[in-house]
Amino acid sequence: MQRLTTLFPSTMLEEHAEELGVVERDGKLQIPVLVWAFVFGFAAGESRTLAGFRRAYNSTADEVLSPGGFYQRLTPLFAEYLCDLVETALDEVAVPHTVSKEFSRFRDVIIADGTVLRLHQFLAEEYEGRKEEQAGARLHLLHNATDQTIERFSVTDEKAHDSTAFDTGSWLKGRLVLFDRAYFKFRRFALIDENDGYFVSQLKSSSNPVIMAELREWRGRAIPLEGEHVYDIVEDLQRKYIDVEVEVSFQRREYAGTQSWDTKRFRVVGVRVEDADDYQLYITNLSRESFLPADIATLYRCRWEVEVLFRELKTQYELDEFDTSKKHVVEVLLYAALLSLVVSRALLKVVTEEADDECVFPTERWAATFRSHAQLILHELGDYLGYSPPPLLERLIEDAQKIHQQRPILQERLATITQPTIEA
Structure with missing residues (x-):
């Protein structure tokens, strides 16, 4: 419990809520309980309903x-408040290093x-979808695979391309970034290289760069590759690996x-997939001397780790089930899900540090464990x-009594209908 209250001290939660105007100084609402109710209420239960969050609050406050x-407390200001808490917590949560030794160079x-x-x-x-009449x-x-946490996050409408949310800069120094084709841009790769960062991306077939040199010598009558375009020759090759320098x-x-x-030289690597009789092609600025x-x-x-992360958010926390037509409520639920993930990682760090060295905690198994114990942790x-x-x-x-006094329940309606018959 001490780790959680260090992550979000009650005094900090209350003071920031007053600064934003989320709560009144002498109001009835207990803002720390409200925050924790959304964190653990999001993890617990079969559905993420506002009534469920209210019950989580009432069971604690x-x-x-x-x-x-x-x-009435679920306002745009409260959504902004939760967003601030996510950004604050991201800097505080890091699970002990569990990735492969190749990562230690970065x-x-x-x-x-x-x-x-x-x-x-x-x-x-508010959130334009790719198809008409859809939202x-x-x-x-940006998932930090080394620390098992979220480095940065942003929310846009569906039509915004993934690539627009990635900014290059000095923060990339010494870091390796893994991209899929959605982020493919030669200028982006050049800027990462110029900021002393590293990257590996799948190679887009539409790019088809020209080969300037081979980085490995082949014996016998090997097909020469210099001067050729990558995708023009891959179907003719049978070698296990392709390792060339290209100019883009x-x-x-x-x-x-x-x-x-401008032009820049990068490395293109191909690894033959025998079952598919094809190559997986990557572009990178990592040297052959360090990485074969x-x-x-x-x-x-x-990269599969981020797919697991999204699957955790959608299956364990049902992040893609928003049954509300209010924009700010969507944002409240989205930031609550991210807070649940951050708190889950904070507790995973505690568990990892306390457990025996040989213990391994797969993230999806941990997520299911965290969810099943969420209500107990809140208590x-x-x-x-x-x-x-x-x-x-x-x-x-x-919680159980009828809320709308003017709306009859089924038993009352039946009694009203059958009463004249009984009297007759």
């Missing part, structure tokens, strides 16, 4: 909130990717009204923080 009192290994979240069609103006948001993540052309950013062309072709393929397979956290919720019977009465 000193005083219960009515449905109306709870829902400051971090970063995986860039995005996923689409389907939304209510009434949100089509969709795109969650862009690209446009620099516009400056003073003009846009100049098989090493490049091994590094790139780590213990409430005790640790000194909250005293109302007696269970009082909370059961509060």
